[in-house]
Amino acid sequence: MKRKKEHKNKLSATTSRKQSHVELVVSEQVSHRSVASGFDDIRLIHNALPEIALTEVDTSINFLGKHLDVPILISSMTGGYTDAERINGALAILSAKYGAAMGLGSQRQAMESKLFHNSFKIARKENPTGLIFSNIGAVEVARLNSKGKIGKIKMLIDLIEADALIVHLNPLQELLQPEGEPDFRGVINGIEKCVQSLGVPIIAKEVGAGISKEAAKKLIEIGVRVIDVAGAGGTSWAGVEILRQKKKERRKLEPFWDWGNPTVDALLQVRELKKNMTFGLIASGGIRNGIDIAKSIALGADLAGIAKPLISTFMNEGEKELDRIMEELIIQLRYSMFLTGSQNLPALAKQPLQRI
Ligand SMILES: Cc1cc2nc3c(=O)[nH]c(=O)nc-3n(C[C@H](O)[C@H](O)[C@H](O)COP(=O)(O)O)c2cc1C
Structure with missing residues (x-):
């Protein structure tokens, strides 16, 4: 009886955490404050002689074996509670x-219970052939591996027929989260086991504090196929977790609100590894318009990921406005390509950038 009750409490802890994250992100100011992504400090060089027509600009890319019309990733956000099905459904559409x-x-919640499996499954239902990624935290990966149970993650991948598994690295978030587990021992071994045994490519991402060159090198050496730098300058997960803390705890943690490597710095660092290593690169953390996406591609990224603007718009303004945001992003990217004379993404990737 006692064990059953404990299990129920644990269930609701993960479920209500995911729900409170969305509520806070949508209703509070949770961006980094004094640290910027860095996109406003660099400029694509204007080409007064582009010698291409806007109509022939091609934004498509092949990534992890699938065709995408645009180099955009709707970044990992939610699942595992009632309303998450509606949100993931809209994002998948x-x-x-x-x-x-x-x-x-x-x-993680889907491993604890089947109750909200539909909140994840809906993504594959609404996007049967698209590129969709599973997601699990690094601490969970280390824990499962230490018990010889990494195979349990396979169920999460199968649930949505995922094309790859994202492992999120979130030491700052684990540190500041009221129920966090700041113990990263065994994470590298755990991710290596995922690479060897799960049968899908592994993507490693941060959640807004950035991945350094050294960390990325370790990850690629153990077989991680894609690095999503998820740098600082957008949503601050330190900020979100500080707001979830009791008032008397907040003052102590407040200085960490802006901790992290800004997105552009992280991209500049990690792309250096491309000289000797083969891997995919995703830019995220504070991508706010299509020019940021174009700059990301010119900085070596294959895709650019966006989280908060999409969920805030959906929750506050509804599904139609999601279309507006996506259309704006794509038009801004296409215009940036035209204005730099880049007919396609490989051409954009070769464009020089200037520090302002
Ligand atoms: C509501 C919300 C929930 C998130 N949950 C997750 C998550 O479960 N796993 C993960 O890897 N990242 C998660 N993130 C982080 C985002 O994927 C992204 O890395 C980060 O928010 C930076 O992007 P942004 O500045 O565009 O918001 C979440 C972001 C938001 C806004």
């Missing part, structure tokens, strides 16, 4: 309509 990739939010 968006990804299918515009040919973008989509990451599901952490699927």
Whole structure:
């Protein structure tokens, strides 16, 4: 009886955490404050002689074996509670309509119970052939591996027929989260086991504090196929977790609100590894318009990921406005390509950038 009650409490802890994350992100100011993504400090060089027509600009890319119409990732956000089904459904429809990739939010809850499996499954239902990623936290990966149970993650991948598994690295968030587990021992071994045994490519991402060159190198050496730098300058997960803390705890943690490597710095660092290593690169953390996406591609990224603007718009303004955001992003990207004389993404990737 006692064990059953404990299990129920644990269930509701993960479920209500995912719900409170969305509520806070949508209703509070949770961006980094004094640290910027860095996109406003660099400029694509204007080409007064582009020698291409806007109509022939091609934004498509092949990524992890699938075709995307745009180099955009709807970044991992949610799942595992009642309303998450509606949110993931809308985001999956968006990804299918515009040919973008989509990451599901952490699927830890789906390992604890089947209750909200539909909140994840809906993504594959609404986007049957698109590029969709599973998601699990690094601490969970280490824990499962230490018990010889990494195979349990296979169920999460199968649930949505995922094309890849994202492992999120979130030491800052674990540190500041009221129920966090700041113990990263065994994470590298756990991710290596995922690479060897799960049968899908592994993507490693941060959640807004950035991945350094050294960390990325370790990850690629153990077989991680894609690095999503998820840098600082957008949503601050330190900020979100500080707001979830009791008032008397907040003052102590407040200085960490802006901790992290800004997105552009992280991209500049990690792309250096491309000289000697083969891997996919995703830019995320504070991508706010299509020019940021174009700059990301010119900085070596294959895709650019966006989280908060999409969920805030959906929750505050509804599904139609999601279309508006996506259309604006794509038009801004296409115009940036035209204005730099880049007919396609490989041409954009070769464009020089200037520090302002
Ligand atoms: C409501 C919300 C929930 C999130 N949950 C997850 C998650 O479960 N797993 C994960 O890897 N990242 C998660 N993230 C982080 C985002 O994927 C992204 O890395 C980060 O928010 C930075 O992007 P942004 O500045 O565009 O918001 C979440 C973001 C938001 C806004």
